[in-house]
Amino acid sequence: MMHTSTHAATGQHLLLDLYGCDAALLSSLEQLTLLIKNAAHRANATIINSHFHHFGHQLGVTGVLLLKESHMSIHTWPEHGYAAIDIFMCGDAEVDQAKTYLLAAFKPDQHTSQKINRGLYSNVFPPVPA
């Protein structure tokens, strides 16, 4: 849900673990930044801020997009062919569109995906009067 609304504060948090990915891709700051931003656009999310960090030659990358709808993050371990991605989106953003795009882009040999609903109990607390 958009932070600027007073709708129920619920969202979907997708944890995506990708195994057997190309090591060069997982060590490329430029490619990973592009892929994560593309995924956010596929989900119709709005990017507020982006920061990606490369730990060094042939080492991993860690990065995050702050979104109007929450965030996306990626952490990679090229030496294991492994990437941990999370996508937390509220409102009308389409988490599954981002997931589909990322699986096609990273081409993992195996992956696991867990979707967790957030903020389920927030309706027990009525909005605070302005």
Next chain:
Amino acid sequence: MMHTSTHAATGQHLLLDLYGCDAALLSSLEQLTLLIKNAAHRANATIINSHFHHFGHQLGVTGVLLLKESHMSIHTWPEHGYAAIDIFMCGDAEVDQAKTYLLAAFKPDQHTSQKINRGLYSNVFPPVPA
């Protein structure tokens, strides 16, 4: 696990949902930035980058710390007294220390906490030769 090592790429991802928090706290960019950074320090994590965004007067805050050990994020909905926090840490960082600190600082009426192990299957893929 540190990105600069070649150890198994496993970590713990804690999803913390806080209900019934003080609305003024949840709309304070300064206080939330301080509390999340304090929690990272309690966990013995190393901050690489920090970005927090305030959606406006009495509205929510969304923010993230990029850590050497992965990331922490917070998204708040003051009108619901609700905060969604996630803490993803690898290696020797102590996720539970961060959680204990945050519960004491936010004093939620209710909370839910889910800890998810990440990268469990990465050991099936041996390190890529340098």
